[in-house]
C-alpha cells in the first residue's frame with residue numbers, strides 16, 4: 083500500500099514555522115554525528131532526550147481503535163508542548179521518508195519496516211498533540227498499538243524505559259506459528275556460526291564498554307566484515323524459520339548503527355546498540371530449539387545486571403526492605419541460572435578454546451559460584467555495606483568467563 087500522510091491544516095501551517103533543528107543547537111552542544119548520513123539524528127535525539135527528562139510533566143491518553151490508536155499527549159509547560167510537537171513532526175517525517183531511528187529496538191525497527199502501511203493524522207492542539215494512527219494490515223495495527231503503549235511507558239518512566247528494548251507483538255499469521263525446526267546438519271551449522279559470531283561480537287561489546295576508541299574501531303570493523311560475509315549463510319539458516327520480524331536484519335542494523343556511533347566517538351551509545359544482540363540471538367536459538375552453551379551465560383547476564391546495576395546506584399541510606407527483598411529474589415534466580423552454567427559443557431571445538439583457556443574457564447565458573455555464595459551470606463548477615471559490595475562483586479568473574487569466548491586478537 084502507498085504511504086498516506088495526512089496532516090490537519092493547523093499542523094501544515096505550523097510546519098512552516100518550525101525552525102531548522104541545527105539552528106536550535108546552542109554553543110554548549112555536545113554529542114557526535116550519529117549514524118552516517120543521518121543529518122537529523124542529533125537534533126531528533128536531543129528533542130526526545132528533552133522529553134524523557136521532562137516526562138513527569140507530560141500527560142497522555144491512548145484510545146485503542148479497531149484499526150489502530152487515537153492518542154492525546156499534552157503538557158502544561160509551553161516549552162515541553164513545543165518540543166513535543168517538534169518531536170512528533172520529526173518522527174512522522176522519518177516514517178514518511180523511511181528514515182528509521184532507534185533501530186536497535188526490535189519494535190521500532192519493525193514499525194519503520196512497515197511505514198508504508200501506516201496512515202497517520204496529526205493535529206496540533208494548544209497544549210500538545212492529538213494523533214490518529216491506523217492501518218489496513220492487522221499486524222501493523224498491532225505494531226501501532228504496541229508502539230503507542232511504549233510511548234506511554236516513556237511518559238511514565240522516562241529514561242529508564244528508553245534504555246529497554248521492546249518486543250514485536252506476535253503475528254497471528256500462519257507463517258509465524260508454523261516455524262519449522264532445524265535439521266541436525268542445520269543445527270550443527272548454526273552452532274558453529276553462533277560461536278564464530280561471538281568470537282567477533284564479544285570484543286566489540288567489551289571494548290566499547292571499556293571506552294577504548296581505537297581497539298573498538300578495529301573490533302567493530304571485524305564484526306561488520308564477518309556479518310557482511312556470512313549474512314546470506316545465516317539468513318539461509320534463520321530465514322525459513324523466522325517470522326515477519328527478521329531478527330537478523332535487526333542485528334545487522336544494530337551493528338551498522340554501532341559502527342557509526344564508534345566512528346563518532348560515542349562508545350557508550352555504541353555499546354548500548356550492540357547489547358540487545360545477544361538476547362535476540364538467544365531467542366532465535368530458543369525458537370529453533372538449538373542448545374547453545376553461551377546462551378546459558380546470556381541468560382545469567384540479564385539477571386546479574388538486575389542485581390549489579392541497582393547495587394551500583396544504591397548507597398547505605400537508600401537501602402530499604404523493598405530493595406533487599408528484590409535483591410534476595412534475584413540472587414536466588416542468579417544462583418539457579420549459574421547452576422545451569424555449571425552443568426554445561428563448553429568443550430565444543432567451535433569455541434576454539436586452548437587448554438589454558440579451558441582451565442581459566444573452570445576457575446572463573448568456580449569464582450562466580452563463590453561470589454554468588456557470598457551475596458547469600460551477606461544477605462543473611464544483614465550488613466548493608468557488605469551486601470552492596472557482594473552484589474557488585476558478582477560481575478567480574480562473569481565478565482572474565484564471557485570474554486574467554488571472544489577473539490581479542492591485538493585489541
Ligand code: HEM
Nearest residue numbers: 130133134137153155170173183184213230233236237244
Ligand atoms: C517522553 C518521551 C516521549 C514522548 C512524550 C513521545 C511522544 C510521541 C508521540 C505523541 C508520538 C505520536 C504517536 C503516538 O501518540 O503514539 C510519537 C511518535 C514517535 N516517537 Fe516518540 N515520544 C517520546 C520518546 C521517544 C523516544 C525516546 C523515541 C526514540 C527514538 C521516540 C520515537 C518515536 C517514533 C519513531 C515515533 C513515530 C512512529 C509512530 O508514531 O508510529 N519517541 N512520540
